[in-house]
Amino acid sequence: MFAALSEKHEHKKVLPDLEGAENGVVMRFAPNPSGPLHIGHARAAALNDAYIRQYGGRYILRIEDTDPKRVDPEAYEMVVEDLKWLGLAITDTVTQSDRLHLYYVLCTQLIERGGAYVCTCDNEVFKELKNKKTACPCREQSVETNLVLWDRMLTHGFKEGEASVRIKTDLLHPDPAMRDFPAFRILDAPAHPKVIAHVYPLMNFSVVADDHLLGVTHVIRGKDHIANTRRQRYIYDHFGWKVPVYRHYGRMGIEGVVLSTSQMRLGINDGTYSGWDDIHLGTMRALARRGISPEAVKNAMLAIGIGDTDISFSWDNLYAENKKIVDPIANRYFFVPEPVTAKIEGAGPHTAHAMLHPSDAARGTRTLEFTGTVLLPKSEISPDVTMLRLKDLFNVKISWNGDTPTFTYAGDSLADARAAKAHIVQWLPAQATIACTIKTQEGDMSGACEPAVRSELGKVIQFERVGFVKIDAVGDEGIVAYYTHK
RNA sequence: GCUGCUAUAGUGUAGUCCGGCCAAUCAUGCGGGCCUUUCACGCCCGCGACUGGGGUUCGAAUCCCCAUAGCAGCACCA
Numbered sequence: 001m002f003a004a005l006s007e008k009h010e011h012k013k014v015l016p017d018l019e020g021a022e023n024g025v026v027m028r029f030a031p032n033p034s035g036p037l038h039i040g041h042a043r044a045a046a047l048n049d050a051y052i053r054q055y056g057g058r059y060i061l062r063i064e065d066t067d068p069k070r071v072d073p074e075a076y077e078m079v080v081e082d083l084k085w086l087g088l089a090i091t092d093t094v095t096q097s098d099r100l101h102l103y104y105v106l107c108t109q110l111i112e113r114g115g116a117y118v119c120t121c122d123n124e125v126f127k128e129l130k131n132k133k134t135a136c137p138c139r140e141q142s143v144e145t146n147l148v149l150w151d152r153m154l155t156h157g158f159k160e161g162e163a164s165v166r167i168k169t170d171l172l173h174p175d176p177a178m179r180d181f182p183a184f185r186i187l188d189a190p191a192h193p194k195v196i197a198h199v200y201p202l203m204n205f206s207v208v209a210d211d212h213l214l215g216v217t218h219v220i221r222g223k224d225h226i227a228n229t230r231r232q233r234y235i236y237d238h239f240g241w242k243v244p245v246y247r248h249y250g251r252m253g254i255e256g257v258v259l260s261t262s263q264m265r266l267g268i269n270d271g272t273y274s275g276w277d278d279i280h281l282g283t284m285r286a287l288a289r290r291g292i293s294p295e296a297v298k299n300a301m302l303a304i305g306i307g308d309t310d311i312s313f314s315w316d317n318l319y320a321e322n323k324k325i326v327d328p329i330a331n332r333y334f335f336v337p338e339p340v341t342a343k344i345e346g347a348g349p350h351t352a353h354a355m356l357h358p359s360d361a362a363r364g365t366r367t368l369e370f371t372g373t374v375l376l377p378k379s380e381i382s383p384d385v386t387m388l389r390l391k392d393l394f395n396v397k398i399s400w401n402g403d404t405p406t407f408t409y410a411g412d413s414l415a416d417a418r419a420a421k422a423h424i425v426q427w428l429p430a431q432a433t434i435a436c437t438i439k440t441q442e443g444d445m446s447g448a449c450e451p452a453v454r455s456e457l458g459k460v461i462q463f464e465r466v467g468f469v470k471i472d473a474v475g476d477e478g479i480v481a482y483y484t485h486k
Numbered sequence: 487g488c489u490g491c492u493a494u495a496g497u498g499u500a501g502u503c504c505g506g507c508c509a510a511u512c513a514u515g516c517g518g519g520c521c522u523u524u525c526a527c528g529c530c531c532g533c534g535a536c537u538g539g540g541g542u543u544c545g546a547a548u549c550c551c552c553a554u555a556g557c558a559g560c561a562c563c564a
Contacts, residue, residue, distance in 0.1 A: 030564085031564085032563080064564060066563095066564085067563055067564070069563080119562095123561090127560095127561095130560090131487095131488085131560090160562085161562070164562050173489090174488075174489060174490095175488075175489035175559080176489070176560045177488090177490090177559050178559095181561095182561085183562095184562080185562030187562080202561090202562070203563070204564095222558090223557080223559095224557090224559075224564095225558095226491065226558070226559075227489080227490075227559040230490090248491080250491085250492070250557075250558095251556095251557055251558070303498065303514090304498060304499080305499070307492090307498090307499080308491065309491095309492055309556095310491095310493090310556065310557050311498065311499095312497070312498085314497045314498060314514070314515090316496095316497070316498095316514060316515060317497070317498060317513075317514050317515090320513080320515090323527085324527095332524075332526085354523090358522075358523090358524080358526080358527075359527065359528085389523070391524070414523055418523090464524040465524045465525055465526085466525090486526080
């Protein structure tokens with residue numbers, strides 16, 4: 001009870017208060033379905049989620065698919081899966097292509113209110129006029145004319161590029177981005193995968209319409225939308241609607257992974273990447289495959305917060321968050337990279353009982369039977385090494401005859417190993433190993449691990465002295481693991 | 487070019503609105519130590535920042551001006 005309370009309290013402390021949120025909020029996450037979600041999306045998704053958990057309310061997933069050029073039919077499903085993986089408190093889902101009729105009706109109303117007009121100017125011509133702060137002829141048309149033209153747009157009376165609906169703003173506005181921006185356009189091709197249409201709203205219109213219709217109270221989005229927020233205010237004013245509270249966070253630079261949907265798709269098609277979850281990509285599914293937990297992603301994003309400074313995303317910080325989650329639960333196993341076979345002279349059979357987790361004895365042990373020959377990491381064996389401690393087993397003396405080592409049993413005493421400053425290394429009984437490949441962003445690391453790892457399929461474990469990995473596949477040829485972090 | 491936003495340690499972040507309690511918080515990273523049959527975890531110690539220059543003030547990370555830098559928008563993309 002108290003734990004729950006204090007946890008809730010902690011949530012409160014993480015992010016600054018939202019103005020006007022005391023009685024609950026309605027917020028939304030509004031991705032474009034062009035591909036799976038990536039780390040960039042995670043920030044908006046997690047921030048909104050945290051506020052909804054803090055204040056209570058509804059969390060609307062709004063699929064913004066009003067540009068058929070940028071819709072991947074498979075992405076609808078992927079977006080939902082990715083959000084589910086993240087564990088967000090989504091309460092409602094709407095898809096904009098289902099709602100075109102609503103936007104049409106509102107557009108008619110806006111024209112009637114004199115807040116919008118149908119523009120049939122060539123785009124380049126309009127741009128020139130706009131830059132000169134000059135109205136185009138269409139702007140002076142009567143409401144009746146506009147309604148006729150709007151109807152003609154909807155009934156295929158115009159082809160792509162021949163007409164658009166513009167919002168009346170302020171042509172003298174110092175920021176050219178504000179002047180009479182477009183709200184609807186005509187698209188003859190490509191066909192939308194979900195709806196038959198050729199008049200589509202532009203983002204600024206459909207967003208305002210939906211934010212109003214759905215009762216959105218607070219909007220948290222990137223600062224690349226600051227100009228859009230100002231533009232959208234004109235539409236709110238024309239309708240006389242209440243404007244939500246906006247927060248714009250700064251740009252987040254992310255290095256080390258590919259985020260561009262088009263680049264990812266290209267790479268997948270030409271075989272550079274194995275799929276949307278290739279570990280070189282910054283997608284949620286790639287993180288999942290690498291053993292990053294959704295909680296860690298959310299925590300990392302909340303730690304970044306809603307500051308409006310441009311920042312660079314830190315993998316170190318994400319890994320640290322993930323380690324906090326994964327370290328207490330990951331079982332420990334031996335992995336021997338680049339194994340070399342070593343016959344140990346003078347040792348009778350031994351049985352090693354190694355703990356599955358060093359700080360949780362209750363979890364039990366793995367049993368490793370020594371019968372004479374072991375696998376050792378190649379990097380631990382060089383002519384300057386004369387003694388090793390096989391972890392949880394015994395000490396080994398190494399005598400060198402030129403480049404040829406001879407391994408001899410040197411007692412069970414841990415104290416001796418300590419005194420000799422011998423490395424304590426992971427090892428495997430030669431008769432009981434399974435091949436294992438650890439896939440990292442830099443390439444594959446091959447070796448062998450304990451056969452018991454087979455039972456950890458799908459889980460994150462720690463290979464002692466190597467790092468955390470997620471067991472991705474278990475087959476006859478061996479085990480495939482993905483490197484998570486140290 | 488026009489418009490706007492931002493500027494705290496390697497990285498993220500608190501403090502900035504309402505100037506003093508900030509010789510600047512926390513986390514991460516890095517270095518060292520302790521613990522430990524992992525180079526993990528935990529614990530301890532340390533390193534490291536208010537972009538620059540003016541101004542206001544008894545006093546400025548905090549207010550004002552200028553400069554510089556970064557970012558965003560000016561799409562019939564979202």
